[in-house]
Amino acid sequence: MGLTRLAVVVGALVTAGCAATAASTLSVGSDPTAPTHLPAQYAPPQPGDFPVTATPRPIVLFSPPGPASVPLPGGPATLPLIDVGAAVDAMSEGGREGPPQELVSAELSTAAYLTDRGPLELPVWKFRTAWGSDRMWPAVTPEAFWKGAEQSRMTFGATTSDGLELRVRFPEPSPPCPGEAPAVTEAVVTERPTVVEVRLRTVSGGGGTCVHAAILRGTKSYTVKLTEPLGARLLMDEEHRVVHVTKS
Secondary structure (H helix, E strand, O other), rough: OOOOOOOOOOOOEEEEEEEEOOOOOOOOOOOOOOOOOOOOOOOOOOHHHHHOOOOOOOEOOOOOOOEEEEEEEEEEEEEOOHHHHHHHHHHHHHOOOOOOEEEEEEEEEEEEEEOOOOEEEEEEEEEEOOOOOOEEEEEEHHHHOOOOOOOOOOEEEEOOOOOOEEEEEEOOOOOOOOOOOOOEEEEEEEEEEEEEEEEEEEEEEEOOOOOOOOOOOOOOEEEOOOOOOOOOEEEOOOOOOOOEEEOO
């Protein structure tokens, strides 16, 4: 689909045979090639917010010309798409102050996004800027995403083969202080109807207040067992950050 000229400023967005209203300024300071460029604003979700019984399961991101079939983790689903004007409006809504960015063409394409259940290929609107760079925005209706098109915070991942036994990765404990025994930690889970929360508990050692050098710690794998399969429930840590789960 060709566009004669698009300027992401307040005014008219003219497409081939249709017109829509563009929003204010689209930020030009972020990575123009990243297909996962979504609004950075994030409010930690409450465990009860997730609609665990919804079908199809809402897409949790780790951001009309007609419906599209999307291969969701729970099975294919037909989802409505937004038009090009709505995509520009959505991109502009999260823009910072700065000069407007000119868009010269748009086409419906696909791009891979990282979700809490692994990579997912989604329809996207792909825009070409006057500078020759590309910007992408999900073409799927915002209602298909949990919390709209906000990008959920993600922590270390987990793997499972049956949904009951999970191997979750956390940062290794800090080194012990002089004369102190190394910290021994274990993973503890709390199961709720819409979310499973996993956290670390110190069993022994650790607890010192000495100052450690700033070093990049590795990760450690912990095995936890659930009383019911994880299913469509979210997996989160104690700070309500989404844990990425993949099949092992």
